[in-house]
Amino acid sequence: MTPATAPPAPGARTTRTAATRAAIMTAAERLFAERGVSAVSNRQVGEAAGQANNTAVAYHFGTKTDLIRAIIRKHAQDIEARRTPMLASVRGSADIRDWIRCLVLPSTEHFAALGAPSWYARFNAQVMTDPALRALIYEDALSSASLQENLMGLRATADAIPPRIRRTRADMARQLLVHMCSERERDLDLAADTDGAGRWHWAGTTVNDDAGTWEELATDLVDALTGLWTAPISR
Known part of the structure; x- marks a missing residue:
């Protein structure tokens, strides 16, 4: 067998497979964030990832649900790594703000680290609109020891x-966290595509906007959620 027809070395094959999986996850995350999960087919994901084979997603991940789980777990690793030391610093605290900070900051810091453009916050918001997929997120999230400790x-x-x-307040808090992060990500994405004068264009309209930062949103969310949890009860 000549070098020209020799199969790729195992290491090269592994590297190529990893690169293909990463490209598929990135493409899926963006498409799901922009269009919604149900509106995007595995074939469209494969095409966006540069895969000529229509079965590339099924080959590398299985079902669409398996692909979504892989995306969630990829990001969860960094969020978990950020939350663990935060919990160590507040363990035993009776101040609800400490626990809310541990809930908010690992995610907002992760989103900030992704830079702009990014899609994971909007991906989360889209996935949360599907009852079956929402249950999937809960299942994966509650397998996290650090999140379990945080919630306790x-x-x-x-x-x-x-x-x-x-x-009810937990549901309100989740909605606020998920959708405000989605909105901030969208605003930062738009702000990154300005006309050079600090203005971005949307729906044919020029809009002056200060998108703010993830750090600012984190502070606002901690304040708002602390107020939500400590608000008076009238029923």
């Missing part, structure tokens, strides 16, 4: 709140 610490400081009201 938060609950301990809010234990005086009746269970039904506590569940």
Whole structure:
């Protein structure tokens, strides 16, 4: 067998496979964020990732749900690594703000590290609109030891709140966190594509806007969620 027809070395094949998987995940994350999960086919993801084979997504990941889980787990590694030392610094605290900071900052710091443009915050918001996929996110999230500790610490400081009201406020907090991060990511993406005068263009209209930073959003979210959890109960 001549060198020209020799199969690639195992190491080269592994590297190529990893690069293909990464390209597919990046393309899927962007398309799902921009169009919604149900509106995007595996074939479209493969094409956006530069794959000529229509079955590339199925070959490397299996189902669309498997692909979504892979994207979530990829980002979860960094978020988990950020949360763990934060929890160590507040362990035993009776201040609800400490536990809320541990809930908010690992995600906003991760989003900030992604730079602009990025799509993961908007990807999360899209996935959360699908009941089955939302259950998938919960399942994966609750397998995180650090998140479990975070939620237990938060609950301990809010234990005086009746269970039904506590569940409602937890739903409100989740909506605020997911969708405000999605909005900030979108604004930063738009702001990165300005006309050179600090203005971005949307729907044919020139808009002056200060997109703000992830750090500012994190501070605002901690303030808002602290207020939500400590608000008076009138029912």
